[in-house]
Amino acid sequence: MEAIRVEELTRRYGGVDVVDHVSFRVPEGKVFGFMGHNGAGKTTTLRMLLGLCWPTSGRGEVLGCDIVRESLAIRRLTGFLPAEYSLPREMTAVQFLHYVAAMFDMGSGESRRRVAELVELFGIGPYANRKLASLSTGMAQKVGLAQAVLNRPRLLLLDEPTAGLDPLGRHDFLQYIRGLARDEGVTVLFSTHILGDIESICEDVAILHQGRLLAAGQLAALKAEHAAATMDDLYLQLVRRPS
Numbered sequence: 001m002e003a004i005r006v007e008e009l010t011r012r013y014g015g016v017d018v019v020d021h022v023s024f025r026v027p028e029g030k031v032f033g034f035m036g037h038n039g040a041g042k043t044t045t046l047r048m049l050l051g052l053c054w055p056t057s058g059r060g061e062v063l064g065c066d067i068v069r070e071s072l073a074i075r076r077l078t079g080f081l082p083a084e085y086s087l088p089r090e091m092t093a094v095q096f097l098h099y100v101a102a103m104f105d106m107g108s109g110e111s112r113r114r115v116a117e118l119v120e121l122f123g124i125g126p127y128a129n130r131k132l133a134s135l136s137t138g139m140a141q142k143v144g145l146a147q148a149v150l151n152r153p154r155l156l157l158l159d160e161p162t163a164g165l166d167p168l169g170r171h172d173f174l175q176y177i178r179g180l181a182r183d184e185g186v187t188v189l190f191s192t193h194i195l196g197d198i199e200s201i202c203e204d205v206a207i208l209h210q211g212r213l214l215a216a217g218q219l220a221a222l223k224a225e226h227a228a229a230t231m232d233d234l235y236l237q238l239v240r241r242p243s
């Protein structure tokens, strides 16, 4: 089964189709690269998948649920780390994670266990009781990721998650994402404009440019088809191709 299936998905703002008849499928249990430069329409697509904005036309299903009629069910089954995620400045990491657990209706025992597990897993312990406003970008991103996986989602949507991370932070982040898919069968939709990130952890990709889908499928097959040695080559070829 596919984790995500969209067909002719379109969102118009001010007379412009910022997502323009986009169709692709995301296989279950893989890290899927959702690639595109600024303004490509990645965030708008993610928002439609979560029911945070509605399509102007077209259809979509996430984990078998319709993105317009069943968005609450989708949000229960998924985790989301938005781009430039703002954490509540006055809360501590532990307070914030308990707050997120409460939104998923976790009982207090389960919430305590899960938060402790994530604090340990992400090495949040040393700063768990500091106000979130005082955390570095890397630390804050770990808290952001912890909230996104708190409900043990079957699907994780990550919007530009490595932007602002240093090389070590980025390496650890990518390792964790790879492990989630490989060891726990979680599907990850990894939206980014960093081609190297896609190349290092994604087998399958969709490439978006100015709202249009340029290509989708297995990265190795797309590279072979376009005789591209790297993700950079592939992307540049597709973007520069006359439409």
Ligand SMILES: Nc1ncnc2c1ncn2[C@@H]1O[C@H](COP(=O)(O)OP(=O)(O)OP(=O)(O)O)[C@@H](O)[C@H]1O
Pocket (backbone or CB within 6 Å): 013, 014, 018, 036, 037, 038, 039, 040, 041, 042, 043, 044, 045, 083
């Ligand atoms: N609520 C909105 N109203 C009007 N235009 C919007 C709205 N949301 C997005 N857009 C426009 O849609 C286009 C696609 O934006 P989107 O944020 O989806 O792209 P993106 O691929 O995520 O890019 P970035 O990496 O820059 O965030 C942009 O031109 C943006 O200005």
